[in-house]
Amino acid sequence: MLAAAPSLAQGATGDPAALRAEIDSVYQQLLVDPSDRALNRRMIDIAVQLNDYDAAIGAVERLIFYDPSNAALQLEAARFYMQIESYAAAAGYLKDAQALPGVDAAQRSEIATLLAQAKRETEPSPWSGFGQIGARYQSNANHGSVALGLSEPLPFEKPEADWNSFALGTLGLAEPVTDNLSIEATVSGYYADQAKINRLDLGFAEATVGPRLTTEDGGLSIKPFAIVQGILLGDEPYQSAYGGGVVTRLTFEEGWWVEPTFEYKNRSYYNSDDYPDATDQTGDFFTYAVDFNAEVTDNIAVLSRLAFYNNQAAADYQSYDQYTVSLAMLIGFDLLGVEDWSLSPFARYSYTSFKGIAPTEAYAALDTKRRDNLWSVGANLEIPLRENIAFGVAVEYSKNVSNLDRDDYENLSVIFGPQGRF
Secondary structure (H helix, E strand, O other): OHHHHHHHHOOOOOOHHHHHHHHHHHHHHHHHOOOOHHHHHHHHHHHHHOOOHHHHHHHHHHHHHHOOOOHHHHHHHHHHHHHOOOHHHHHHHHHHHHHOOOOOHHHHHHHHHHHHHHHHHHOOOOEEEEEEEEEEEEOOOOOOOOOOOOOOOOOOOOOOOEEEEEEEEEEEEEEEEEOOEEEEEEEEEEEEEEOOOHHHOEEEEEEEEEEEEEOOOOOEEEEEEEEEEEEEEOOEEEEEEEEEEEEEEEEEEOOEEEEEEEEEEEEEEOOOOOOOOHHHHOEEEEEEEEEEEEEOOOOEEEEEEEEEEEEEEOOHHHOEEEEEEEEEEEEEEEEOOEEEEEEEEEEEEEEEEEOOOOHHHHHOOOOOOOEEEEEEEEEEEEEEEEOOEEEEEEEEEEEEEEOOHHHOEEEEEEEEEEEEEO
16 A cells, blocks of 8 residues: 555646545545555645545544554644634644643644634633614603692693613623633713703713632632713713622522622712702712522523612712612514524512602601602513624613602603614
8 A cells, every 4th residue: 555655646636626536536545444644644635735624634533543642643633623613623632732742842832822722712702792872762751740749849840752862882801810710891881862851861981890700610700890980961970980899699500690799889979050959969879689590491581680779868868778679581582584583571660768858848848758669661672683783672661659749750661773792
């Protein structure tokens, strides 16, 4: 068989049809003697010319079987696997080669370079993002009450419907430092321009950053974080805040976890022509929450949240305790021949107890402190348009029942627009 090596070296070159015919002939000969080095080498040469890296891999792996301590062959196999983007297999051969005795400096350098490339390709990108532009309709954008009640000493604002156009975006980073430590950061922004009620034009920006520490088995992680935030309302500075907190996630199995959170914000508010008493809200805001996630099937997940919010404002009538519970489902499905639709129905309830008497009640010599019961139900629908791009529709109905008539309101919100994520 070795005598055939010269004729193999002089085989067909360039012509794909002739190369394909020769590779078939070589393959038939290898069925008789798979250990023939010259035949396997010719198979590799032809396969590379044809960009048939699977065939080249088969031949080099046969050579490795009969010569497992040859680091050059291990490297060659890794290069071919890199060509077909099979990075895990390439890394396996690179690590095998790295462990062999007698690997020279040039080979070690190439192994290190290819291993780093394979790692980059197999690990998910540390960056993620979401963005949406669109429009929102609200039947009661100003949360005005429907009627003047007996508990109201003064007239108050009535409901007004309005539209807005908006843009929002979130950029996230989860950069691994070691197997048990990563740095996570998010930057979020939102702006909405009202069609009629300009004092409700809203701008919002927030940034968080902190390390996440994870146990060896990934079952427990802890992330302390810092947070800064700013809000424009009516195109005037309205609020700034800074603070921090800690998030702990306990994972029972993939898709099933519980996540307690504590967050503190020191919030400063700023008066404006539209909001002359905004500084009454300046103070400390505390969040205590527990989130649950249960991936029931590959296409159905249940999410819930229990939260307690404690707002300690400069004015007692702006201070409150709020208790919130929410429940949502995430349902993935295919429809009309299109994959990856998602529907997320949700329901939410909150009870808010204010700690002081508002100026309106104080003026009328009333001692009523505000108590609110807010109910919300709705659903989000994502209609896939192409990879990572969808058309989002969100519908939400809210009803607030208060012991102060001016704070009773109902609102129907409809949001729609294209969105993308990566």
